[in-house]
Amino acid sequence: MNANPLLPDTLFHLGPVPIGRAVVTTWVIMAALALFLPWALRNPSMKPGAVQAVLEIVVTTIARQLREILGRDPWPFMPLLGSLFIYLCLANLAAVFPGASPPTGHIETPAALALVVFLSVHVFGISSRGARRYLRHYLEPSPLLLPLNVLSELTRTFSLMIRLFGNMMSHEFVIAILVFLAGFLLPVPFLLLGIMIGIIQAYIFTVLSAVYIAAAVGAVEA
Amino acid sequence: MDIAIETVSIIAAAIAVSFGAIMPAFAEGRALAAAMDAIARQPEAAGTISRTLFVGLAMIETMAIYCLVIALLLLYANPFVG
Numbered sequence: 001m002n003a004n005p006l007l008p009d010t011l012f013h014l015g016p017v018p019i020g021r022a023v024v025t026t027w028v029i030m031a032a033l034a035l036f037l038p039w040a041l042r043n044p045s046m047k048p049g050a051v052q053a054v055l056e057i058v059v060t061t062i063a064r065q066l067r068e069i070l071g072r073d074p075w076p077f078m079p080l081l082g083s084l085f086i087y088l089c090l091a092n093l094a095a096v097f098p099g100a101s102p103p104t105g106h107i108e109t110p111a112a113l114a115l116v117v118f119l120s121v122h123v124f125g126i127s128s129r130g131a132r133r134y135l136r137h138y139l140e141p142s143p144l145l146l147p148l149n150v151l152s153e154l155t156r157t158f159s160l161m162i163r164l165f166g167n168m169m170s171h172e173f174v175i176a177i178l179v180f181l182a183g184f185l186l187p188v189p190f191l192l193l194g195i196m197i198g199i200i201q202a203y204i205f206t207v208l209s210a211v212y213i214a215a216a217v218g219a220v221e222a
Numbered sequence: 223m224d225i226a227i228e229t230v231s232i233i234a235a236a237i238a239v240s241f242g243a244i245m246p247a248f249a250e251g252r253a254l255a256a257a258m259d260a261i262a263r264q265p266e267a268a269g270t271i272s273r274t275l276f277v278g279l280a281m282i283e284t285m286a287i288y289c290l291v292i293a294l295l296l297l298y299a300n301p302f303v304g
Binding site: 065068069159162163165166167169170173200201203204207208211 | 270280
């Protein structure tokens with residue numbers, strides 16, 4: 001049990017850059033999505049086949065959930081939030097495949113995703129409300145609360161990152177301890193629990209991003 | 223000297239995880255009980271309630287995860303142990 005969960009395990013070096021197992025897993029997920037989706041949607045039709053129907057169900061379900069949270073047309077936000085959810089689901093479930101390590105279980109991937117959400121909240125807020133009105137909401141309800149508003153902006157991004165990282169990493173760690181202690185068959189129920197944790201964390205990350213974006217673009221204006 | 227710091231770090235990690243688990247568990251239990259109560263009164267609002275419940279539970283659970291991260295930092299990335 002000497003493996004440090006906070007350090008990535010390096011597979012090989014690409015020039016001076018160490019490439020970890022998690023990065024390779026990310027590449028495999030990206031390649032799978034980039035190859036599978038154009039293949040599945042190469043000739044979309046009004047009477048969809050099985051694959052197209054499944055993809056449409058996934059997309060419309062995400063859009064319906066987002067519409068309930070945002071209280072407005074979800075399609076401007078679908079490219080970000082929908083791909084975030086699908087990527088997180090696949091990344092969290094990567095633990096099921098032997099040899100793959102979930103990229104979200106290492107600090108870099110959640111940090112990058114939280115940074116993307118942090119920046120896109122401001123982009124969506126400014127583009128939908130205008131810079132002056134958007135920046136003024138930091139002065140509400142009173143200018144005295146400006147430091148607290150800025151602080152909460154930073155801490156919620158930080159907690160978004162730590163929540164995903166901590167859940168996935170601790171689960172990986174629990175499995176490692178169980179394999180170390182009991183080896184065969186005992187980790188299986190925990191792997192099943194891991195599937196549930198992974199999907200719930202992907203859902204929570206997406207919902208919280210949607211809530212932050214909804215707060216930035218202003219509540220129900222439809 | 224190093225041994226003393228390591229011993230104290232391990233004890234501190236155990237304390238952080240144990241106390242960090244008590245209150246979030248208590249709070250999650252209360253939140254879950256309240257949500258069950260609300261769903262029993264208004265089954266048609268179950269969708270909204272459970273979505274809010276999940277988000278709230280995630281918020282509460284973050285506190286326990288913070289404690290876990292602190293404990294792992296103490297054990298694996300302790301700045302005072304060479």
